[in-house]
Amino acid sequence: MISLPDTLQSLIDSFKKLPGIGAKTAERLAYYIAENTNESNYNFSKNIINVKDRLSICNVCFFYIEKENICNACNSKRDESKICVVQRPKDVIAIDKTGFPGLYHVLGGVLSPLDQIGPEDLNINELFQRLNDNIREIIIATDTSLEGDATSIYLADKLERYNSKIIVSKLARGIPIGGQFDYIDEMTLAKAFTERTKI
Ligand SMILES: [Zn+2]
CATH class of the missing domain: 3.40.1360.10 (Dna Topoisomerase Vi A Subunit; Chain: A, domain 2)
Structure with missing residues (x-):
């Protein structure tokens, strides 16, 4: 049996952990990423990292805010x-x-x-x-x-x-x-x- 390279498999495993994503969809998304352009993948990963780096919670209403911005x-x-x-x-x-x-x-x-x-x-x-x-x-x-x-x-x-x-x-x-x-x-x-x- 042919197994997938670890890099691709771990990407599939990461997608599988997302809510509402089953094994088939996780595979489809991982193959898509593998075939995607570097630039587009870079932007995607940057957005994921920014969520934790730049997103904060308003200390009045507890809705999301961009760090150091006022709450919408x-x-x-x-x-x-x-x-x-x-x-x-x-x-x-x-x-x-x-x-x-x-x-x-x-x-x-x-x-x-x-x-x-x-x-x-x-x-x-x-x-x-x-x-x-x-x-x-x-x-x-x-x-x-x-x-x-x-x-x-x-x-x-x-x-x-x-x-x-x-x-x-x-x-x-x-x-x-x-x-x-x-x-x-x-x-x-x-x-x-x-x-x-x-x-
Ligand atoms: Zn607020």
Whole structure:
């Protein structure tokens, strides 16, 4: 049996570790790279390295920023009376496509006792530090999983005790159970957003 050169095999193995990439696709991508121009491969590898070298997290909303740049999601032209709380940075983009005009806060996960993730492991204190008199509504848009729901109940309760004047809402049903926003079409997400309910 003919085996592949180690260089090519290790490239295939690297692709196989990416989410959603099976053995066949990993092979196809590796062959593509092997036949690609040096310049194009160099640019591709540079982009991968830059993600860790140049990308940072906003220390207010925890969305991605380019190091030393100001945060796009926190700019002053947004409606500062609403904050949408999400699990991960990519959810900001999914929800923003629905036309939500307000601010965001990325939790960095959800409560999960089984994985030993408690409130102190999430950006919850930082959310409370952002609360001021301008804020009228907090929309909790965590996944519709057991952990996502438990997190929204925990937050709603804590917010209610902190300031009962702030409306706390969550997205309407219609989002499949366990659903992540990037797998849901924009219309469904926008509808769930418009029809959000008070917790
Ligand atoms: Zn920000």
